[in-house]
Amino acid sequence: MPMVKLxxxxxxxxxxxxxxxxxARQFERRPQQIRELILVMQRLETEISYGFTPLPEALNKMxxxxxxxxxxxxxxxxTDMNSPQGLTAQESIEQALSVHWKRTSMKxxxxxxxxxxxxxxxxxxxxxxxxxxALAAQQLKHEELxxxxxxxxxxxxxxxxxxxxxxxxxxxxx
Amino acid sequence: MKMNWLELFPEPIKSLLEHLPFSIxxxxxxxxxxxxxxxEINAAGEHHFLxxxxxxxxxxxxxxxxxxxxxHRLLDRISNHSLYTMEEELRKGFITIPGGHRxxxxxxxxxxxxxxxxxxxxxxxxxxxxxxxxxxxxxxxPHLIDKKEKRMKHTLILSxxxxxxxxxxxxxxxxISSGSYADSTVKWxxxxxxxxDERSEIAGSMRGVPSFDVGxxxxxxxxxxxxxxxxxxxRSMSPEVLLVDEIGRPEDVEAITEALHxxxxxxxxxxxxxxxxLSQRPAMASLMANQMFEMYVILNRKAGKPTYRIxxxxxxxxxxxxxxxxxxxxxx
Numbered sequence: 001m002p003m004v005k006l007x008x009x010x011x012x013x014x015x016x017x018x019x020x021x022x023x024a025r026q027f028e029r030r031p032q033q034i035r036e037l038i039l040v041m042q043r044l045e046t047e048i049s050y051g052f053t054p055l056p057e058a059l060n061k062m063x064x065x066x067x068x069x070x071x072x073x074x075x076x077x078x079t080d081m082n083s084p085q086g087l088t089a090q091e092s093i094e095q096a097l098s099v100h101w102k103r104t105s106m107k108x109x110x111x112x113x114x115x116x117x118x119x120x121x122x123x124x125x126x127x128x129x130x131x132x133x134a135l136a137a138q139q140l141k142h143e144e145l146x147x148x149x150x151x152x153x154x155x156x157x158x159x160x161x162x163x164x165x166x167x168x169x170x171x172x173x174x
Numbered sequence: 175m176k177m178n179w180l181e182l183f184p185e186p187i188k189s190l191l192e193h194l195p196f197s198i199x200x201x202x203x204x205x206x207x208x209x210x211x212x213x214e215i216n217a218a219g220e221h222h223f224l225x226x227x228x229x230x231x232x233x234x235x236x237x238x239x240x241x242x243x244x245x246h247r248l249l250d251r252i253s254n255h256s257l258y259t260m261e262e263e264l265r266k267g268f269i270t271i272p273g274g275h276r277x278x279x280x281x282x283x284x285x286x287x288x289x290x291x292x293x294x295x296x297x298x299x300x301x302x303x304x305x306x307x308x309x310x311x312x313x314x315x316p317h318l319i320d321k322k323e324k325r326m327k328h329t330l331i332l333s334x335x336x337x338x339x340x341x342x343x344x345x346x347x348x349x350i351s352s353g354s355y356a357d358s359t360v361k362w363x364x365x366x367x368x369x370x371d372e373r374s375e376i377a378g379s380m381r382g383v384p385s386f387d388v389g390x391x392x393x394x395x396x397x398x399x400x401x402x403x404x405x406x407x408x409r410s411m412s413p414e415v416l417l418v419d420e421i422g423r424p425e426d427v428e429a430i431t432e433a434l435h436x437x438x439x440x441x442x443x444x445x446x447x448x449x450x451x452l453s454q455r456p457a458m459a460s461l462m463a464n465q466m467f468e469m470y471v472i473l474n475r476k477a478g479k480p481t482y483r484i485x486x487x488x489x490x491x492x493x494x495x496x497x498x499x500x501x502x503x504x505x506x
Contacts, residue, residue, distance in 0.1 A: 054256040089255035
């Protein structure tokens with residue numbers, strides 16, 4: 001019997017620790033992914049202002065050079081634009097957001113930035129596009145800063161907290 | 175008939191157009207969309223509005239009126255979600271789509287230094303359906319051949335808009351270039367043809383490659399100002415026949431004079447309904463006074479049927495009002 005008890009304790013502590021690590025990883029990934037998005041904005045600006053690359057092609061190109069989960073987000077937005085239902089650019093991005101956003105570690109603030117950008121993307125002249133993209137990049141930078149602060153504050157905390165919660169449960173139960 | 179242009183239209187406009195009777199659909203010339211105003215179609219020289227159930231009507235109040243959502247979607251699609259790639263097209267006021275069709279645009283212009291820089295708040299669309307009619311020039315072409323010199327005569331084609339000028343010279347380019355000439359007594363092969371296609375209408379080029387069959391020995395200078403294009407062609411492409419659409423500015427006249435003196439046959443079109451009317455226009459007057467053109471072709475439309483007249487240098491009629499032999503109905 002004590003063996004089984006010991007095993008149960010270990011499992012609880014372990015899963016608490018893992019949950020803590022998982023949460024910590026979310027905190028770590030968020031600023032990384034925001035940074036990736038900012039780079040995307042900069043590349044998009046170049047594609048639009050110098051390359052005259054059509055939006056679906058530009059999104060496809062950038063998506064294929066990125067890592068999951070942002071990769072499938074951009075590629076699916078580009079694919080939707082060329083779909084026979086004839087979605088607009090805005091609808092395509094919105095659809096991709098609703099399918100792929102939950103797989104990222106980012107939060108509602110970043111989503112809102114992309115949501116706002118989707119209304120202007122592709123619907124005006126180059127100068128106007130560049131202004132809107134620069135604005136989005138600016139907002140993302142702001143979010144990145146906030147995300148880094150959160151990481152500093154809660155990153156290690158959540159790791160430790162996971163372990164401690166595991167131990168607490170064990171104490172309470174046994 | 176291929177109707178890939180239909181795919182551009184958002185619902186419900188697409189299904190309204192799809193359900194038109196075939197006799198109308200087959201002869202469609204224009205589809206006009208104006209935000210908040212009736213959806214209009216032009217077929218065989220007549221205009222109609224469309225009701226919500228797809229019926230033809232002349233009454234404004236019964237008609238389907240496309241809203242902001244419709245025009246927004248349409249613009250998004252014709253620009254491939256990328257309006258910023260269309261700056262040059264917006265400045266000119268039209269977009270050429272695959273198949274050589276053109277969509278004219280109307281909206282609010284943005285000026286820079288007194289020149290149109292951009293078009294925004296686009297609310298008016300006019301899809302002009304381009305038709306390739308092989309044999310459209312069959313009736314006219316034999317009159318324009320100089321059999322002694324084995325060349326084409328300098329020709330001016332006159333017509334009001336929407337009478338098939340472009341369809342006609344497109345087929346001329348194809349026939350002259352491939353050497354068919356619609357005349358069995360002509361035995362020599364095709365000539366080198368140069369087309370100056372300022373508004374991408376004749377060849378309907380997409381990325382520099384013609385969408386229409388303009389013949390195997392034809393070069394196209396796409397989107398190029400006519401006068402400059404003619405000079406570029408003469409200098410670099412050694413054409414034997416030059417085709418130009420809608421001449422009228424002083425510099426066009428100068429370039430044509432240059433081409434004529436270089437021994438190149440010029441086939442040009444101009445807006446107008448008679449030679450006299452053209453002589454009144456200051457830019458054209460010198461061309462007419464020097465009798466630069468050997469032949470005049472005047473297109474017209476009687477009771478919906480296109481007709482033509484051919485005059486010689488002294489404006490004597492060679493061929494009196496006759497209907498076209500082929501493609502009688504479908505001039506767009």
